[in-house]
Amino acid sequence: MASYIFGPVPSRRLGLSLGIDLVPFKTCTLDCIYCELGKTATPVSKRAAYVPFSQLEDEIRNFFASNERAQQLDFITLSGSGEPTLNQDLPRVVKLLQQLSKTPIALLTNGTLFSLPEVRQEVLTLDLILPSLDVVSEELFRTLNRPAATLKSQEIIDGLVALRLEYSGQIWLEILFCKGFNDSPAEIERLIQATKAIKPDKIQLNTVVRPGALAQAQAVEPSFLSALLPRFGPEAEIIAPFNISxxxxxxxxxxxxxxxxxxxxxxxxxxxxxxxxxxxxxxxxxxxxxxxxxxxxxxxxxxxxxxxxxxx
Ligand code: SF4
Known part of the structure; x- marks a missing residue:
C-alpha cells in the first residue's frame, strides 16, 4: 500500500481529491489545539527532505500509470499529516505532478512559511492555495495554534499579503473559529482587517467539527458564523458539508x-x-x-x- 498517496477521498472543499502527503505523521509548524490529527510532538519551522523524493516519485508514477481513478479526480491536493511546505522537495513534486497529469493541483497549508520568499516562489504554478489563518494577535496565536518558537503572527500575515501580490491563482483563506479563543469582538475585527490586506478570492469560515487535540477546542454556534458572514464581505462563505451524492x-x-x-x-x-x-x-x-x-x-x-x- 502506498504510504505517501492517499485516496482519492471526498473532500469538503475540493470534491474528489488525491492526497499527496509531503511530511511524515505528524510534522507541522503548529500544534493547533483543535487539530484532528492529534498533538504535534515538537512543532518545527526548518524545511528539509522529510520524505525521500525517490519514494514519492515512485508512488506518484505508479498511481498515474495504472490507476483509472486518475481520470475522475477533481484535484490533486498537497496536504496530509502536517504542513506540506516544510518539505524542501515541494517544487520537484509539483513539477512531476504537472508532467504526469492535467488535474488541477491544490495546496492545503497553514500558511506559516509564506514569509519565506522561496516558498512563495515554489507555489506560483499551483492552481489553488488554501491557507488558514485563525488569529492575528500574537498571544492568541501562541494559545490556539501553539507555533514553533521562531514563527510570528504578523510575519505570517505579511507573507500572505506578499503571496497575494505575487501569485495569480486562486487563494481560499480558511478561518476556523474556536469557542472562547478567536471569537471575541476585538479579534474578529483584527481578522477582518487582515483579510482586507490579504485579499483572498474566498474567505471560508469554519469551526471545529470534531474533537481535536484538546477537549477545550469547542465549536461556535452555526448562528455565530451566519452573523459574521456579511462582515467579511462578498468573498466570504461558510464551508458547507461535502455533498455526498x-x-x-x-x-x-x-x-x-x-x-x-x-x-x-x-x-x-x-x-x-x-x-x-x-x-x-x-x-x-x-x-x-x-x-x-x-x-x-x-x-x-x-x-x-x-x-x-x-x-x-
Ligand atoms: S496546522 Fe493543521 S496539521 Fe498542523 S497542527 Fe494545525 S490543524 Fe494540525
Whole structure:
C-alpha cells in the first residue's frame, strides 16, 4: 500500500481529491489545539527532505500509470499529516505532478512559511492555495495554534499579503473559529482587517467539527458564523458539508462499508480504525464525516477520547 498517496477521498472543499502527503505523521509548524490529527510532538519551522523524493516519485508514477481513478479526480491536493511546505522537495513534486497529469493541483497549508520568499516562489504554478489563518494577535496565536518558537503572527500575515501580490491563482483563506479563543469582538475585527490586506478570492469560515487535540477546542454556534458572514464581505462563505451524492468513488464506498462493519461490532476511535484497517488518519476522518452526515454513525465522547458507533 502506498504510504505517501492517499485516496482519492471526498473532500469538503475540493470534491474528489488525491492526497499527496509531503511530511511524515505528524510534522507541522503548529500544534493547533483543535487539530484532528492529534498533538504535534515538537512543532518545527526548518524545511528539509522529510520524505525521500525517490519514494514519492515512485508512488506518484505508479498511481498515474495504472490507476483509472486518475481520470475522475477533481484535484490533486498537497496536504496530509502536517504542513506540506516544510518539505524542501515541494517544487520537484509539483513539477512531476504537472508532467504526469492535467488535474488541477491544490495546496492545503497553514500558511506559516509564506514569509519565506522561496516558498512563495515554489507555489506560483499551483492552481489553488488554501491557507488558514485563525488569529492575528500574537498571544492568541501562541494559545490556539501553539507555533514553533521562531514563527510570528504578523510575519505570517505579511507573507500572505506578499503571496497575494505575487501569485495569480486562486487563494481560499480558511478561518476556523474556536469557542472562547478567536471569537471575541476585538479579534474578529483584527481578522477582518487582515483579510482586507490579504485579499483572498474566498474567505471560508469554519469551526471545529470534531474533537481535536484538546477537549477545550469547542465549536461556535452555526448562528455565530451566519452573523459574521456579511462582515467579511462578498468573498466570504461558510464551508458547507461535502455533498455526498457527488461521491461515486468505489474505493471510498468500499472503505466506508468496511468502517461501518467494524463499528457495528464495537465503537472505535479514528485511531483504532486507522490501525485496524491500515488507512491514513485523514482518510478515516473524511469517511467518518461522510457517514455522520448520512446519519449512519454518531460520535460519543468518553474520557477525552472520541468514539464512533453505528446509529442502529
Ligand atoms: S496546522 Fe493543521 S496539521 Fe498542523 S497542527 Fe494545525 S490543524 Fe494540525
Amino acid at each position: 457527488r461521491d461515486h468513488n468505489k474505493t471510498t464506498e468500499q472503505t466506508a462499508k468496511t468502517i461501518l462493519a467494524t463499528l457495528k461490532r464495537r465503537p472505535c476511535t479514528a485511531d483504532d480504525l486507522k490501525h485496524a484497517l491500515g488507512l491514513k488518519k485523514v482518510e478515516v476522518i473524511k469517511i467518518l464525516d461522510l457517514l455522520r452526515e448520512k446519519g449512519e454513525i454518531k460520535m460519543l465522547q468518553h474520557s477525552d477520547k472520541c468514539y464512533y458507533q453505528t446509529t442502529n
